[in-house]
Amino acid sequence: MAPETTLASSGLSVCHHPMLPRPFRVVRHRRELRDTFTLILEPQDGPPEFPFLPGQFNMLYHPGAGEVPISISGDPGRPRHLVHTIRAVGNVTRLLQRYQAGDVLGVRGPFGAPWPVAEAVDRDVLIVVGGLGLAPLRPVIYHVLRHRQDYGNVEIIYGARSPRDLLFRRELEQWRGRFDLRVHVTVDSAGPEWRGGVGVVTNLIGRARFDPPQTTALVCGPGVMMRFSVQELRRLGVQPRDIYVSMERNMQCGIGLCGHCQLGPFFVCKDGPVFSFDRISPWFELREV
Amino acid sequence: MDNLEQSLAAHPFLAGLTSQQLQLLAECASLVNFRANQVIFAEGEEVKALYLLRFGRVAVEVHRTRRGPKTIYTLGEGDFLGLFWSGEEGKWFFDARAMELTRAIALNFDCLRRVLDNNPDLGYELLKRFVRMQAQKIKILKLQLVDFYGS
């Protein structure tokens, strides 16, 4: 069902000022999970490509309701399609869930600091993700696979609540079939039909193949999952400066003006959302559950 | 070293034991295989052996009336299967089922008790490893109880 107010009917002009949304048309709406969907977008006018770095996000705008920060989950090597994977949790995201092919929404971005794909060259790459955290890291996986010869061991550790909650399942299976990448998947609980692992991601970190001093670890997921994953990585000898996490804060401007996303001395929208752990550790709660 | 002792020495749970200690354990050990879906033990059954997994994958399950089994955690190569049984009754708390072809070293329970009682140094060493592993498992179960991936 099309949203009631469209960008066209809102009378917004097309302009590339960072505070003004640009109209993008939905090419495809793909249902991923019960409450999660992917919108594939293309610009309605202006430059046909939307270059971005893995880890960056956009502000998606539904006229009359507001804007939400959403990471880009598509392939940075294919900038003609802008891809966002969204969980419908509240006001704006539920409205975005109703967008179908042909509908138009507003996009501002790309914003924020990316995952350190350049710094990780020649090193082992360990990707630890939980739940929807796979979406912001998928561009990294596309990038690393496209430049596979530039990296050492690449290991993906992915955890979800149950087999039904596994995001991008078909792609996970494809990646798992490659010889140059190892994919470990675990769920919290499962019935007897599930043939994969049951446990938590932290337990799988020790089973991955990586050389701790030569490893860049990228961690994304809910707070508690990131906390325990960082603890485990540190226990295994990965340096705090080589562990990167993605932080979430409420946002408004997305460009470091309004202060809504402040975390200690940082503005998450501009200095983050990706931070190395050594920078963010005083503001990253390490308390046990 | 014979085949069995080599397999014992190669298992991470027994890493660092002396060859004399491994020889003592070898008295209680045998190599066993389980086919996919074969039940290794069931809740309430008497504990007859503890298992050092060498290959494959095992689901530790609870049985729920009407809703069928639910997997609590899975174990694989290098893991120890044999933590959750009641000391007084010597009975299993959970079911264990091979998810695929699984190879293991079975340590006969009565024999193991006898060997450990008679060799307190080895007994203490293994007890420390059991406790460490139990603490680790409880930590994992705790994380599974909070909504680890949900928010």
Ligand SMILES: Cc1cc2nc3c(=O)[nH]c(=O)nc-3n(C[C@H](O)[C@H](O)[C@H](O)COP(=O)(O)OP(=O)(O)OC[C@H]3O[C@@H](n4cnc5c(N)ncnc54)[C@H](O)[C@@H]3O)c2cc1C
């Ligand atoms: C840098 C960044 C990248 C993000 N990337 C994605 C993404 O790729 N996909 C995606 O689905 N979401 C992502 N989010 C989260 C997304 O922005 C929020 O879910 C969204 O703003 C909620 O807006 P709403 O109007 O739908 O919900 P609201 O009506 O504002 O809130 C409804 C409920 O959701 C909760 N909520 C609000 N914000 C968040 C949040 N950030 N995390 C968890 N719960 C929240 C509220 O507490 C409330 O209970 C990202 C956030 C940031 C800061």
Ligand code: FES
């Ligand atoms: S959202 Fe305004 S400063 Fe970050």
